[in-house]
Amino acid sequence: MRWRDLPSLSSLRAFDATARSGSFAEAGRQLNVTHAAVTQAVRGLEAELAVQLVRRAGRTVVLTEAGERLARALDEGFGTVAAGIAALREAEARRVVRVTTTTYIAETYVMPRLPDFWAKHPGVEVAMSPSPEKIDLARDGFDMAIRALTDGWTERPDEEIRPLCRSPVVAICAPSLANSGLHPQDMPWVIGNENHWELAEVGGTGLDTSRLKLVDIGSPHLELQACRQGLGAGTATEIICRADLEAGRLVRLPLTGLPVITYAIVLPRGPRRAAVEAFAGWLQTIF
Amino acid sequence: MRWRDLPSLSSLRAFDATARSGSFAEAGRQLNVTHAAVTQAVRGLEAELAVQLVRRAGRTVVLTEAGERLARALDEGFGTVAAGIAALREAEARRVVRVTTTTYIAETYVMPRLPDFWAKHPGVEVAMSPSPEKIDLARDGFDMAIRALTDGWTERPDEEIRPLCRSPVVAICAPSLANSGLHPQDMPWVIGNENHWELAEVGGTGLDTSRLKLVDIGSPHLELQACRQGLGAGTATEIICRADLEAGRLVRLPLTGLPVITYAIVLPRGPRRAAVEAFAGWLQTIF
DNA sequence: CACGAAACGAAAGCTGAGCTTACGTCATGC
DNA sequence: GCATGACGTAAGCTCAGCTTTCGTTTCGTG
Numbered sequence: 001m002r003w004r005d006l007p008s009l010s011s012l013r014a015f016d017a018t019a020r021s022g023s024f025a026e027a028g029r030q031l032n033v034t035h036a037a038v039t040q041a042v043r044g045l046e047a048e049l050a051v052q053l054v055r056r057a058g059r060t061v062v063l064t065e066a067g068e069r070l071a072r073a074l075d076e077g078f079g080t081v082a083a084g085i086a087a088l089r090e091a092e093a094r095r096v097v098r099v100t101t102t103t104y105i106a107e108t109y110v111m112p113r114l115p116d117f118w119a120k121h122p123g124v125e126v127a128m129s130p131s132p133e134k135i136d137l138a139r140d141g142f143d144m145a146i147r148a149l150t151d152g153w154t155e156r157p158d159e160e161i162r163p164l165c166r167s168p169v170v171a172i173c174a175p176s177l178a179n180s181g182l183h184p185q186d187m188p189w190v191i192g193n194e195n196h197w198e199l200a201e202v203g204g205t206g207l208d209t210s211r212l213k214l215v216d217i218g219s220p221h222l223e224l225q226a227c228r229q230g231l232g233a234g235t236a237t238e239i240i241c242r243a244d245l246e247a248g249r250l251v252r253l254p255l256t257g258l259p260v261i262t263y264a265i266v267l268p269r270g271p272r273r274a275a276v277e278a279f280a281g282w283l284q285t286i287f
Numbered sequence: 288m289r290w291r292d293l294p295s296l297s298s299l300r301a302f303d304a305t306a307r308s309g310s311f312a313e314a315g316r317q318l319n320v321t322h323a324a325v326t327q328a329v330r331g332l333e334a335e336l337a338v339q340l341v342r343r344a345g346r347t348v349v350l351t352e353a354g355e356r357l358a359r360a361l362d363e364g365f366g367t368v369a370a371g372i373a374a375l376r377e378a379e380a381r382r383v384v385r386v387t388t389t390t391y392i393a394e395t396y397v398m399p400r401l402p403d404f405w406a407k408h409p410g411v412e413v414a415m416s417p418s419p420e421k422i423d424l425a426r427d428g429f430d431m432a433i434r435a436l437t438d439g440w441t442e443r444p445d446e447e448i449r450p451l452c453r454s455p456v457v458a459i460c461a462p463s464l465a466n467s468g469l470h471p472q473d474m475p476w477v478i479g480n481e482n483h484w485e486l487a488e489v490g491g492t493g494l495d496t497s498r499l500k501l502v503d504i505g506s507p508h509l510e511l512q513a514c515r516q517g518l519g520a521g522t523a524t525e526i527i528c529r530a531d532l533e534a535g536r537l538v539r540l541p542l543t544g545l546p547v548i549t550y551a552i553v554l555p556r557g558p559r560r561a562a563v564e565a566f567a568g569w570l571q572t573i574f
Numbered sequence: 575c576a577c578g579a580a581a582c583g584a585a586a587g588c589t590g591a592g593c594t595t596a597c598g599t600c601a602t603g604c
Numbered sequence: 605g606c607a608t609g610a611c612g613t614a615a616g617c618t619c620a621g622c623t624t625t626c627g628t629t630t631c632g633t634g
Contacts, residue, residue, distance in 0.1 A: 001365065001369060030290055036613080043612095050558045051375065051558055073375075080360060081299065084357055084359070273337050320623085
């Protein structure tokens with residue numbers, strides 16, 4: 001493609017619109033400019049190509065033979081371009097909002113509320129899927145992530161962070177276990193054997209983690225349920241177990257020194273689809 | 288076509304060039320702008336479509352999946368446009384220069400010199416054809432006319448006049464006829480019966496045209512030849528019969544009151560092909 | 575592995591292509 | 605005729621698009 005050899009695209013556009021409508025004035029209306037602008041553009045194109053393209057015919061304008069030929073080419077070419085743009089927009093509008101998550105909160109707090117989002121934004125599909133922490137959102141085609149940020153998180157330059165809420169980590173257990181008279185140091189703890197991060201949290205309270213009896217449930221999804229049933233103590237952010245605490249299904253253990261977690265949305269910087277923005281905005285309303 | 292819905296064509300062009308070359312810098316070179324201009328245009332397009340189209344990959348740029356799809360559409364669309372322009376230019380460059388003429392001078396003076404033009408402008412075809420005086424050049428596809436203008440000619444607004452030369456009408460006859468002792472009033476005149484215009488010219492000298500003996504040769508092309516052979520007196524512009532006068536084949540009759548003719552090129556205003564301009568320029572050099 | 579070449583990124587400011595405004599002329603319909 | 609709505613032209617404005625400038629990143633190389 002020899003772009004330097006082409007006349008200005010705006011003059012081609014003006015001629016195309018003129019050819020379609022058979023009138024400078026109508027073309028101007030379609031292009032959102034005055035008839036004078038169209039006239040000048042077409043005259044300029046004629047001068048550049050050194051070909052007469054249009055001829056006055058009374059109150060209207062007719063194309064010359066050369067103009068007809070050019071108009072056919074432009075019609076087809078610009079039509080293809082317009083169709084491509086339209087197809088892209090269509091595909092983007094339909095495309096599902098892909099959310100990656102590594103946090104329990106997404107599954108326990110966000111997913112149960114999804115019907116509310118669908119009610120407010122019909123036609124927007126949302127897919128939530130787990131994926132490793134250190135993922136490149138843009139490269140892997142995710143529209144956003146829901147993450148739990150520890151303090152001291154630094155924002156990457158190509159990502160935008162929107163905090164959703166800060167929630168303290170609390171130690172909890174079933175009322176029956178709390179009433180057993182056991183000191184937290186002697187309780188069983190529902191913590192996966194490999195979960196060094198949660199173990200370190202508990203260590204922060206002063207307990208000797210090396211002497212704790214750990215109950216490995218295997219799946220994080222079932223740990224809260226295990227705590228409710230009295231299988232052991234555990235940790236969770238307050239927002240997750242708030243309902244259980246209020247209902248008396250769980251009680252707090254009087255431990256201090258646990259961290260505070262910030263839940264946040266991570267969005268890749270750059271252009272953002274309306275559907276993505278809508279979902280991000282909705283997320284911020286439910287916290 | 289909904290032109291208002293399309294992004295700016297220049298940003299589409301910038302993206303297309305980027306997609307072809309895989310580099311902002313190279314695209315800028317092709318478009319004759321800096322890399323920064325291309326970057327801005329592509330970012331603007333991404334923002335307008337709310338789609339990421341490109342992604343940095345080290346020192347170069349790669350298209351996203353959406354970018355690839357758009358690039359295909361643009362490639363095809365702009366390719367069609369470019370092909371249309373190229374075809375138009377090609378056709379215009381090849382097209383013959385059509386010259387219409389109503390004057391004897393074109394046939395006697397210009398056509399014999401055409402080989403000189405062809406030598407100087409190889410590849411430019413010229414077609415000279417007679418047609419009525421009152422023709423609309425643009426409408427009938429003529430590139431120029433060669434006309435004889437009487438004094439007091441007024442230029443039409445859509446035509447440009449380029450004078451070639453002014454030449455007085457002279458009355459001439461063969462030396463034998465001049466030496467016969469006959470007064471011009473009594474000579475036979477080589478003038479077509481229907482040629483009221485030439486008869487009026489002669490009337491301007493004071494002769495009584497109603498009493499003239501007219502010799503109707505039928506074809507204007509042969510009238511000068513008839514004069515040379517002594518069949519009668521006649522009129523012609525000086526430039527046409529100059530060679531005959533100098534060679535003594537014809538002599539001037541001492542009549543006054545004949546008009547002066549301006550030979551000129553008539554060109555339709557507006558865009559003009561290079562070949563047409565070349566022929567017009569050449570015509571001005573040979574007078 | 576330091577260094578230079580060649581990209582891309584971002585922001586500030588300039589400029590001319592493209593537009594509006596303003597006023598004519600001309601064709602058409604009532 | 606006269607109102608209406610097209611096109612033609614020219615003068616001048618304005619902002620989209622460009623250049624400039626400087627910084628960062630990536631790669632190839634001795």
